[in-house]
Amino acid sequence: MMKVRIELNQLEKRSNYYFYNDTPFNGEAYDHRDNQLYQVYEITDGIITGSRDYGVFEANGMIKVDYELLHSGDFDYEMNDIRYSYQGKPFTGLCYQYSFGFVQVEHLCIDGWFVKTIGYYPDGTGRIKRYEEKQIDITETTGDREWLLEWENNVCKRIESRYLDYAETDHSGNIKLYFNDQKQISRAIIEDDYVYVSLLVPRDDLGLDFKTFDDLLAKQDIFADNLSLWSIDDSLFNQLLDRGLLNQITQLELFHTNVQPLTITKIQKLHSLQQLKISEWKIYETDKPLFIKQQKQRFYELASALFLLKESCSIDVILADDDENIFEKYLPDDLKQQLT
Numbered sequence: 001m002m003k004v005r006i007e008l009n010q011l012e013k014r015s016n017y018y019f020y021n022d023t024p025f026n027g028e029a030y031d032h033r034d035n036q037l038y039q040v041y042e043i044t045d046g047i048i049t050g051s052r053d054y055g056v057f058e059a060n061g062m063i064k065v066d067y068e069l070l071h072s073g074d075f076d077y078e079m080n081d082i083r084y085s086y087q088g089k090p091f092t093g094l095c096y097q098y099s100f101g102f103v104q105v106e107h108l109c110i111d112g113w114f115v116k117t118i119g120y121y122p123d124g125t126g127r128i129k130r131y132e133e134k135q136i137d138i139t140e141t142t143g144d145r146e147w148l149l150e151w152e153n154n155v156c157k158r159i160e161s162r163y164l165d166y167a168e169t170d171h172s173g174n175i176k177l178y179f180n181d182q183k184q185i186s187r188a189i190i191e192d193d194y195v196y197v198s199l200l201v202p203r204d205d206l207g208l209d210f211k212t213f214d215d216l217l218a219k220q221d222i223f224a225d226n227l228s229l230w231s232i233d234d235s236l237f238n239q240l241l242d243r244g245l246l247n248q249i250t251q252l253e254l255f256h257t258n259v260q261p262l263t264i265t266k267i268q269k270l271h272s273l274q275q276l277k278i279s280e281w282k283i284y285e286t287d288k289p290l291f292i293k294q295q296k297q298r299f300y301e302l303a304s305a306l307f308l309l310k311e312s313c314s315i316d317v318i319l320a321d322d323d324e325n326i327f328e329k330y331l332p333d334d335l336k337q338q339l340t
Helices: 213-217 234-242 261-269 289-313 333-339
Strands: 005-007 012-014 017-020 027-033 036-044 047-052 064-066 071-076 081-086 093-099 102-110 113-122 128-135 143-152 155-165 173-179 185-192 223-230 251-255 275-279 316-321
Touching: 017 047, 027 093, 081 113, 234 261, 261 289, 275 289, 289 316, 289 333
Parallel strands: 005 027, 064 093, 185 223, 223 251, 251 275, 275 316
Antiparallel strands: 005 102, 012 017, 027 036, 036 047, 036 064, 071 081, 093 102, 102 113, 113 128, 128 143, 143 155, 155 173, 173 185
């Protein structure tokens, strides 16, 4: 688990040992004096084992001040951000935000813009419950990257990896993974270029035994028996099927995905599957005619594919337009007769 970061003055010193709530402290203590960072102490079992004069971001001679000393300007709509100044000039350096005695956020600021930000949110027991990292491209030539990780009772419950592409190379993407108490993925939202956001853990000290999406897929039974896949591309879904990663699931939901009707026939290989639900975008009268035509055609194809799957595997199938079951509505007449 990632080390907790605390203000040095929150620790009680007894002889040469540092305690937090009567427990020998483990983590890093930030000593900031007169609104500037003076030293960061590495503490193990209450004893200082190392020190340096910067936090996460290496200083390289930069000024290191408390966030409260910065002045925020007006929102810049062109940059889609707020510019910060220090002593009347755009700020370049490092700044630190503290909350309830803990180090909450660290920023690297260049010419007034936060280009890298790392946030830690403790859970009150001395453990980190949420970690956030942002890398902002102020030149808008490549893109912005963001990560979010959340823990509950020391178990990772959620990971997000996002990339917003500025270079018009169609690499924008988003992965959101939700884990159950058995450390299995119970819901996955995978949008656009999943390969470009496959780095899930941006640091080595977050206490996880994987770094990338491929690392996760190499694990045994990484998917929960009751699994929901959102926005997944047909090619990736085929990879999961071909590698046998979904063989143990009993309930599967495909929510607003790009899975093709021909792929549905491969689901018959999932011998443990008891229910398959496919949720598609709902059709509204205000939708564009082309979308309505394409969506109805997709409904017809999916309903036929699900019928064949139901007949061959005897599983419960649901085709829904967000909330309403439309399976029988879009079945061809000859197949409807076979149902009855």
